[in-house]
Amino acid sequence: MNTTQVQTGAAAGGVGRSIWVRRLWPWLVAVVIAMLLPLLVTSNHGLTMISHMGVMIIFALSYNMLLGNTGLLSFGHAVYFGLGGYMAMHMLRYIEATGFGMPLELLPVVGALGGLLFGLIFGAVSTRRAGVVFAMISLGIGEMVTASSLMFTGFFGGEAGLFGNREAPVSLFGIDYGPGRNVYYLVAVWALIAAVIMFLLRQTPLGWMANAVRDNPERAQFVGYSPQMVRFFQFVLAATFAGLAGGLFIVVDEIITDETVGMIQSGLVLLSAYIGGIGFFLGPVVGAVLVVFLESELSSITDAWLLYFGLLFVAVVMFAPQGLFGVAYQQVMSWRAGEWVRSFHARLYATSAMLVFVLALIAVIEKAYHVLRHWNPQEPMPLFFVTIDATSMVPWLVSFAVMAGALAVFFLHARPLLRRALDSGEGA
Amino acid sequence: MSQETALALKGLTKNFGRAEIIRGVDLDIKANERHVIIGPNGAGKSTLFNLISGRLEATSGTIQLFGREIDGLPPHRVNRMGLSRSFQVTNLFQNMTVMQNLRCALLWSKGHKYAFWKLVNSQQEVTERAEELMERLNLTAKQHVPASLLTYAEQRALEIGATIASGAKVLLLDEPTAGMSRTEADDMVELIREITTDCTLVMVEHDLGVVFNLADRISVLVYGEVIASDTPEAVRANAAVQEAYLGTEVH
Ligand SMILES: Nc1ncnc2c1ncn2[C@@H]1O[C@H](COP(=O)(O)OP(=O)(O)OP(=O)(O)O)[C@@H](O)[C@H]1O
Numbered sequence: 001m002n003t004t005q006v007q008t009g010a011a012a013g014g015v016g017r018s019i020w021v022r023r024l025w026p027w028l029v030a031v032v033i034a035m036l037l038p039l040l041v042t043s044n045h046g047l048t049m050i051s052h053m054g055v056m057i058i059f060a061l062s063y064n065m066l067l068g069n070t071g072l073l074s075f076g077h078a079v080y081f082g083l084g085g086y087m088a089m090h091m092l093r094y095i096e097a098t099g100f101g102m103p104l105e106l107l108p109v110v111g112a113l114g115g116l117l118f119g120l121i122f123g124a125v126s127t128r129r130a131g132v133v134f135a136m137i138s139l140g141i142g143e144m145v146t147a148s149s150l151m152f153t154g155f156f157g158g159e160a161g162l163f164g165n166r167e168a169p170v171s172l173f174g175i176d177y178g179p180g181r182n183v184y185y186l187v188a189v190w191a192l193i194a195a196v197i198m199f200l201l202r203q204t205p206l207g208w209m210a211n212a213v214r215d216n217p218e219r220a221q222f223v224g225y226s227p228q229m230v231r232f233f234q235f236v237l238a239a240t241f242a243g244l245a246g247g248l249f250i251v252v253d254e255i256i257t258d259e260t261v262g263m264i265q266s267g268l269v270l271l272s273a274y275i276g277g278i279g280f281f282l283g284p285v286v287g288a289v290l291v292v293f294l295e296s297e298l299s300s301i302t303d304a305w306l307l308y309f310g311l312l313f314v315a316v317v318m319f320a321p322q323g324l325f326g327v328a329y330q331q332v333m334s335w336r337a338g339e340w341v342r343s344f345h346a347r348l349y350a351t352s353a354m355l356v357f358v359l360a361l362i363a364v365i366e367k368a369y370h371v372l373r374h375w376n377p378q379e380p381m382p383l384f385f386v387t388i389d390a391t392s393m394v395p396w397l398v399s400f401a402v403m404a405g406a407l408a409v410f411f412l413h414a415r416p417l418l419r420r421a422l423d424s425g426e427g428a
Numbered sequence: 429m430s431q432e433t434a435l436a437l438k439g440l441t442k443n444f445g446r447a448e449i450i451r452g453v454d455l456d457i458k459a460n461e462r463h464v465i466i467g468p469n470g471a472g473k474s475t476l477f478n479l480i481s482g483r484l485e486a487t488s489g490t491i492q493l494f495g496r497e498i499d500g501l502p503p504h505r506v507n508r509m510g511l512s513r514s515f516q517v518t519n520l521f522q523n524m525t526v527m528q529n530l531r532c533a534l535l536w537s538k539g540h541k542y543a544f545w546k547l548v549n550s551q552q553e554v555t556e557r558a559e560e561l562m563e564r565l566n567l568t569a570k571q572h573v574p575a576s577l578l579t580y581a582e583q584r585a586l587e588i589g590a591t592i593a594s595g596a597k598v599l600l601l602d603e604p605t606a607g608m609s610r611t612e613a614d615d616m617v618e619l620i621r622e623i624t625t626d627c628t629l630v631m632v633e634h635d636l637g638v639v640f641n642l643a644d645r646i647s648v649l650v651y652g653e654v655i656a657s658d659t660p661e662a663v664r665a666n667a668a669v670q671e672a673y674l675g676t677e678v679h
């Protein structure tokens with residue numbers, strides 16, 4: 001379930017230095033990737049996207065401090081992201097207006113303090129109970145803050161939101177934050193710092209007791225811990241990091257609207273953490289990267305992107321509750337156990353069958369969107385590498401036949417074959 | 429032996445709905461004594477422990493721990509005042525390993541509280557004490573095994589380990605040897621004897637061999653009332669006890 005624990009367990013007998021190498025190399029890889037990414041992604045659009053990924057990584061990791069570590073399902077985590085963002089935006093505008101000397105690099109800290117402040121206030125009322133009660137209260141607070149954004153237009157900037165200029169503050173290191181690339185590096189550095197801190201927080205007494213309270217709040221009480229206090233502290237810390245993410249977000253976008261405190265944003269972070277895998281530290285990182293990528297790229301390719309999004313979420317919840325990172329982790333483990341050698345062909349076969357099914361499903365969805373949404377359904381429609389008429393029967397029949405065929409192959413032949421390949425190994 | 433009172437129950441009652449389960453219990457337990465509570469199934473022994481440890485709130489009456497009122501306090505507050513308990517039905521952090529369970533049981537008592545600025549694994553004192561306990565419980569070989577994968581007897585041992593880890597002044601053990609083999613039970617009793625040389629033990633036990641071997645005093649609880657509370661010899665000779673409880677056990 002927990003990669004770090006497995007690692008420390010395995011490394012316990014090793015030499016001190018090799019433990020450090022094992023612990024540090026994933027972080028070094030992360031640093032290298034973060035540094036090299038702008039060499040691949042050079043467009044303004046791309047740089048904004050990878051900056052948003054960095055912001056979302058912090059946000060999703062902070063969400064997992066609640067869901068994964070403490071077992072608290074929140075439907076209103078964006079409140080702290082958004083309010084942190086607004087606090088930072090007001091500071092940015094104050095700097096612009098008065099020339100106040102706070103450097104841009106530290107602006108996200110204002111966001112974090114905003115998250116902390118509202119975390120203290122709302123955490124006190126919402127962490128008395130876990131489970132459904134907590135989830136409902138988080139939903140209520142989310143609605144409440146959304147409603148206040150319509151009332152306090154001075155603070156929230158009304159429908160247009162608030163603008164700021166990130167080039168107004170000074171820079172600690174004399175960096176010009178006009179170009180998107182420099183902003184990306186600022187995001188990357190903050191994301192790494194925040195990730196390291198959140199990783200270490202899991203291994204503190206509070207982090208351990210958060211797991212304990214998640215699994216058995218009663219026993220936690222009988223070793224001296226108040227579950228309510230453990231939840232409260234975790235909540236406040238999670239809100240602080242969400243606020244930090246919000247503060248970085250306004251540096252990237254230079255605008256903030258009340259959507260950032262809203263339900264969609266709260267749903268998006270839940271989705272990111274869950275799709276990636278809440279049982280692993282890296283799960284939310286993978287989820288955040290994927291969700292931002294899909295949101296940014298898929299929406300320009302297809303109108304049906306939200307539908308795909310929903311399908312992906314449902315598929316993960318139903319078939320891979322351990323999340324995408326969890327699936328990858330299992331595959332690596334199974335590779336190491338030598339299971340791939342004897343089942344490689346069966347795996348390839350089953351995966352291909354599923355892939356064919358998914359492609360046919362995409363064809364159906366795209367055609368349906370074309371017929372139902374396009375002003376002229378008769379217009380020829382490009383699909384994969386051909387052009388079809390979505391109103392004629394043939395393309396529909398073909399897609400449905402392929403879907404049915406792929407499913408039949410998968411369930412009647414590929415899956416049993418894969419099972420046998422795996423079982424034969426266990427017997428041997 | 430010190431005559432200070434560790435635990436004093438006065439007029440304690442507990443009703444579940446209309447059922448009166450604890451019906452006016454008065455009990456004084458002296459510091460450093462080994463006090464065993466016996467009684468037939470359903471007499472209310474576990475319920476009494478739940479009241480003392482704060483798991484349940486009493487309907488009426490008072491509970492004092494070293495002279496301080498503890499009734500109405502939540503379990504974690506009672507625990508911090510030096511009272512630790514085990515459960516009749518194993519109650520552990522099932523996903524955590526043996527080592528992690530013991531460390532969690534030690535964190536508060538070693539003063540780490542809600543700290544989020546230090547790492548658990550670098551707390552030498554916690555690690556050493558946990559290793560010591562594992563050694564004593566014969567669980568060292570299983571230190572990285574999750575509690576849920578331990579055998580029943582190992583889970584029971586860990587349950588006791590987690591209870592005694594913090595070095596509480598008063599221990600409540602609810603049937604610590606139930607379901608164990610003869611040798612495992614003997615080993616457990618030996619461990620309990622060792623660790624209770626300078627603390628107060630209140631224990632529920634069905635095995636009369638263990639009871640008379642370990643107890644300084646015995647209380648007999650029948651239908652929510654203490655019908656006798658005395659030295660083992662006196663309890664053995666008590667006619668009411670023989671009729672209500674021992675008589676049914678002997679043949
Ligand atoms: N939460 C509860 N709600 C209702 N009734 C309860 C509750 N807990 C215990 N009881 C009842 O109280 C009575 C005493 O239960 P208790 O568990 O204290 O007995 P016990 O002396 O520990 O018995 P055993 O030797 O079987 O462990 C039983 O009749 C039980 O059904």
Ligand SMILES: [Mg+2]
Nearest residue numbers: 473474475516
């Ligand atoms: Mg009982």
